[in-house]
Amino acid sequence: xxxxxxxxxxxxxxxxxxxxxxxxxxxxxxxxxxxxxxxxxxxxxxxxxxxxxxxxxxxxxxxxxxxxxxxxxxxxxxxxxxxxxxxxxxxxxxxxxxxxxxxxxxxxxxxxxxxxxxxxxxxxxxxxxxxxxxxxxxxxxxxxxxxxxxxxxxxxxxxxxxxxxxxxxxxx
Numbered sequence: 567x568x569x570x571x572x573x574x575x576x577x578x579x580x581x582x583x584x585x586x587x588x589x590x591x592x593x594x595x596x597x598x599x600x601x602x603x604x605x606x607x608x609x610x611x612x613x614x615x616x617x618x619x620x621x622x623x624x625x626x627x628x629x630x631x632x633x634x635x636x637x638x639x640x641x642x643x644x645x646x647x648x649x650x651x652x653x654x655x656x657x658x659x660x661x662x663x664x665x666x667x668x669x670x671x672x673x674x675x676x677x678x679x680x681x682x683x684x685x686x687x688x689x690x691x692x693x694x695x696x697x698x699x700x701x702x703x704x705x706x707x708x709x710x711x712x713x714x715x716x717x718x719x720x721x722x723x724x725x726x727x728x729x730x731x732x733x734x735x736x737x738x
Contacts, residue, residue, distance in 0.1 A: 588685055589717075595677045599670065600644075604637055606674045607715055609646060609667055614713075617660040619652060628711075628719040646670055 573580060593603050611626065612618065620638060624631045638661065641647040646667035649659035663671070686694050710716060 588681075591685065592678070592681050595681055596674070599673050599677065601670065601674065603715065604718065605641060605646075606678075607718070608634075608637060608641065609663065609671050609674065611713070612647065612661055612663050612667070613671055616662050617652075619655075619658040619660060620649075621658070623661060626711075627714055628716075641667070 589603065596602060596606055607627070608623070611623065615623075615626070618626070620634060621631070624634045627634065638647060638649070642649060644666070645664050648662050648664050650662055652658040652660045686697075689697060705712075
């Protein structure tokens with residue numbers, strides 16, 4: 567058995583290897599925009615679920631609440647997200663994208679499309695659809711939440727290093 571045949575017999579390793587590679591490449595592409603994958607994911611979720619409270623968003627992401635506050639503080643400071651008083655509960659704030667956040671999402675969409683094209687260049691359109699269907703079936707069987715990266719669950723308390731060294735998006 568040659569090494570290629572041996573690799574084919576280890577699809578879980580290949581998924582992990584490609585997943586790690588894809589995540590690193592996507593993070594690099596987002597870094598040009600001054601964003602991180604968690605930033606992009608939060609902006610995307612707020613586009614489809616505007617008005618969530620911080621608690622609801624933390625639960626949806628499975629993220630440590632204090633870590634989410636630090637990310638949201640940064641996104642708000644960069645004028646990508648805004649907290650508005652919640653109409654139903656004065657103790658809560660509703661989270662909304664700003665115009666800058668919507669513009670950043672457009673940029674993220676372009677980067678994501680370029681990323682997908684580069685990552686899947688070896689496959690024709692039919693193979694891409696087949697791969698997507700197979701991966702979705704595995705994700706469903708594993709109980710993964712559609713559209714939410716499981717890495718949020720591993721994010722612990724905020725780090726002071728996170729806020730340093732990134733070019734903000736949406737600022738003049």
